[in-house]
Amino acid sequence: MAGSKKITIAHVAEHAKVSSATVSRVLRHPELVNPSTVARVRKSLSELGYSGIAGQPAAGTSRRTIVVNIPWLDNPFYGEIMRGVRVSAEAHGLEMLISWGSPDNVESCKRFCSMLQNCGAAGVIILCPLSAESLERISSTVPTVQCCEYNPETNIPFVSIDDREAARTAVEHLVSCGCKKLSIVCGPQVYKYARGRKEGFLEVIRAHDLVERPSWMLQIPNNNFGLAYSAICHMLESPNRPDGVFACSDTYAAAVIRAAKKCGLEVPRDLMVVGFDNTDTATMTTPALTTISQPRYDMGFSACNLLIERMDGSDSASSMLLETELVVRESTIRK
Amino acid sequence: MAGSKKITIAHVAEHAKVSSATVSRVLRHPELVNPSTVARVRKSLSELGYSGIAGQPAAGTSRRTIVVNIPWLDNPFYGEIMRGVRVSAEAHGLEMLISWGSPDNVESCKRFCSMLQNCGAAGVIILCPLSAESLERISSTVPTVQCCEYNPETNIPFVSIDDREAARTAVEHLVSCGCKKLSIVCGPQVYKYARGRKEGFLEVIRAHDLVERPSWMLQIPNNNFGLAYSAICHMLESPNRPDGVFACSDTYAAAVIRAAKKCGLEVPRDLMVVGFDNTDTATMTTPALTTISQPRYDMGFSACNLLIERMDGSDSASSMLLETELVVRESTIRK
Numbered sequence: 001m002a003g004s005k006k007i008t009i010a011h012v013a014e015h016a017k018v019s020s021a022t023v024s025r026v027l028r029h030p031e032l033v034n035p036s037t038v039a040r041v042r043k044s045l046s047e048l049g050y051s052g053i054a055g056q057p058a059a060g061t062s063r064r065t066i067v068v069n070i071p072w073l074d075n076p077f078y079g080e081i082m083r084g085v086r087v088s089a090e091a092h093g094l095e096m097l098i099s100w101g102s103p104d105n106v107e108s109c110k111r112f113c114s115m116l117q118n119c120g121a122a123g124v125i126i127l128c129p130l131s132a133e134s135l136e137r138i139s140s141t142v143p144t145v146q147c148c149e150y151n152p153e154t155n156i157p158f159v160s161i162d163d164r165e166a167a168r169t170a171v172e173h174l175v176s177c178g179c180k181k182l183s184i185v186c187g188p189q190v191y192k193y194a195r196g197r198k199e200g201f202l203e204v205i206r207a208h209d210l211v212e213r214p215s216w217m218l219q220i221p222n223n224n225f226g227l228a229y230s231a232i233c234h235m236l237e238s239p240n241r242p243d244g245v246f247a248c249s250d251t252y253a254a255a256v257i258r259a260a261k262k263c264g265l266e267v268p269r270d271l272m273v274v275g276f277d278n279t280d281t282a283t284m285t286t287p288a289l290t291t292i293s294q295p296r297y298d299m300g301f302s303a304c305n306l307l308i309e310r311m312d313g314s315d316s317a318s319s320m321l322l323e324t325e326l327v328v329r330e331s332t333i334r335k
Numbered sequence: 336m337a338g339s340k341k342i343t344i345a346h347v348a349e350h351a352k353v354s355s356a357t358v359s360r361v362l363r364h365p366e367l368v369n370p371s372t373v374a375r376v377r378k379s380l381s382e383l384g385y386s387g388i389a390g391q392p393a394a395g396t397s398r399r400t401i402v403v404n405i406p407w408l409d410n411p412f413y414g415e416i417m418r419g420v421r422v423s424a425e426a427h428g429l430e431m432l433i434s435w436g437s438p439d440n441v442e443s444c445k446r447f448c449s450m451l452q453n454c455g456a457a458g459v460i461i462l463c464p465l466s467a468e469s470l471e472r473i474s475s476t477v478p479t480v481q482c483c484e485y486n487p488e489t490n491i492p493f494v495s496i497d498d499r500e501a502a503r504t505a506v507e508h509l510v511s512c513g514c515k516k517l518s519i520v521c522g523p524q525v526y527k528y529a530r531g532r533k534e535g536f537l538e539v540i541r542a543h544d545l546v547e548r549p550s551w552m553l554q555i556p557n558n559n560f561g562l563a564y565s566a567i568c569h570m571l572e573s574p575n576r577p578d579g580v581f582a583c584s585d586t587y588a589a590a591v592i593r594a595a596k597k598c599g600l601e602v603p604r605d606l607m608v609v610g611f612d613n614t615d616t617a618t619m620t621t622p623a624l625t626t627i628s629q630p631r632y633d634m635g636f637s638a639c640n641l642l643i644e645r646m647d648g649s650d651s652a653s654s655m656l657l658e659t660e661l662v663v664r665e666s667t668i669r670k
Contacts, residue, residue, distance in 0.1 A: 067432070082408050082435060098432065258618065
């Protein structure tokens with residue numbers, strides 16, 4: 001079949017009368033597949049002359065590259081996700097490059113697609129919040145997967161968490177610790193994560209009939225410690241202040257602890273705080289942070305696996321929401 | 336001249352009988368150049384048909400891409416450097432991609448060079464500690480500049496700081512605060528920064544005739560909070576412990592503060608700490624960190640400018656050491 005049209009997993013699936021996912025599994029984990037199916041798929045692979053998994057070129061040829069697009073390089077949240085992506089990419093013989101910045105308007109999205117083409121990207125993982133239009137444009141350029149942030153208006157698969165549910169867990173914990181006047185420190189609402197966490201927050205305070213005060217709902221332009229610190233100081237200096245804060249990142253939670261100290265308040269005695277992400281920051285602060293742990297490594301790893309299935313031609317690759325958990329540390333344990 | 340060999344700044348310089356740096360300056364900052372020289376250079380540019388600064392292609396053509404190679408993605412140190420690179424790159428119409436991981440052996444260096452070629456990289460900024468051999472190989476593939484880390488055995492230009500001098504400043508500060516039993520928490524000696532800072536540390540303790548105790552000189556495999564924390568706890572629990580720590584990163588310094596708390600020591604009363612980098616971490620800890628501030632944004636910005644000069648064909652681009660400064664905060668101010 002040398003020189004002919006590239007045979008994809010979808011072709012093999014049709015020929016063997018199985019799903020694309022099954023072909024993928026036979027290639028990667030035959031031990032999980034019924035032996036007669038393995039035999040049938042292998043026969044089709046051989047008859048069609050399937051030339052190997054994407055990103056595993058024959059010896060001597062150069063490795064293919066995937067691009068991961070992240071919104072902020074200086075957010076410690078992304079490091080562990082990238083580690084997961086990289087391990088999966090390396091296992092499949094792929095190079096990984098990181099693109100920093102959101103291609104969030106028509107012009108920058110066109111430039112982004114042109115860059116993907118110029119650098120010969122074999123696929124892309126998007127962590128930026130993008131419009132359906134931008135995502136469709138990117139996805140029609142190279143195989144695309146969304147990670148963490150996702151836009152459910154498209155059919156592009158994603159790996160993420162249930163932000164609303166995770167936020168509910170965090171805020172219910174503050175309520176169970178006796179907090180009655182709750183604040184949220186959140187990121188820009190252009191992010192799905194920010195909208196989801198705010199929804200979860202509001203659901204809990206409404207369910208418990210707690211006060212819903214706009215001046216206690218802070219929205220910070222980005223995951224910036226300094227900006228969050230200033231806004232939180234302002235809130236804590238006012239006569240009527242909250243007794244519990246749900247911070248939508250550990251960076252914000254660290255800013256709450258610092259601002260409390262500045263305002264002469266002791267955490268957790270006068271003010272309790274829950275963070276989000278379980279980055280190193282959560283154990284760098286004094287007191288250490290109660291926080292929501294996200295499976296960041298797993299998200300990156302799974303997103304890359306999903307992308308490889310797409311690159312292999314499978315269109316049955318399905319989205320995933322991974323589990324989070326509450327890690328309780330000093331910032332909510334009253335001595 | 337369409338279709339002919341690409342005219343570089345070096346050709347223009349030769350033709351106009353000026354240096355490459357002067358041609359570069361005429362293209363970017365003609366206001367800084369003698370008007371008669373500007374006229375002569377512009378005449379040569381026009382006669383040779385010079386087609387524009389690298390990375391500023393004519394309208395309609397696609398933008399060129401530079402690659403920045405960093406050793407650790409999850410080190411907050413790199414964010415601000417990347418910001419500087421990006422601003423310079425955008426100002427010159429270049430795309431920026433980040434490659435994570437050190438191409439530090441022959442095989443990975445070959446793969447790295449092949450990746451640079453495949454993705455059509457127009458230049459590369461290296462922040463990883465590499466052998467002269469690896470650097471020469473990369474530099475013979477695309478124009479190359481070193482940033483932060485550099486190997487002085489090559490002629491490849493770099494932008495960095497004087498680590499020994501900065502360390503001397505930090506350690507002299509601890510001595511001036513009354514510390515007599517000094518410890519250093521350092522990264523792997525494969526890094527020039529780690530060697531330079533350790534040299535500066537030793538120079539100061541020898542100059543003051545202070546005790547030089549191997550068990551107080553900790554070397555951590557990478558900029559990892561958890562690993563540093565364990566090693567520092569072990570040091571602080573022993574009967575003979577230091578009264579001042581020079582930590583070669585804010586992450587290590589945050590680990591010192593956390594470990595001190597675990598061991599029942601109060602910072603700065605029982606133990607003083609100086610960090611390095613002045614990242615957000617330095618104000619997230621309690622007490623806040625005295626630290627050495629590096630001009631991280633400027634380093635990235637200047638490295639990218641230097642790279643663009645190299646891409647323009649100038650080989651007179653010269654290396655730079657930028658200034659650092661000591662920022663004094665709570666971790667060395669006795670109450």
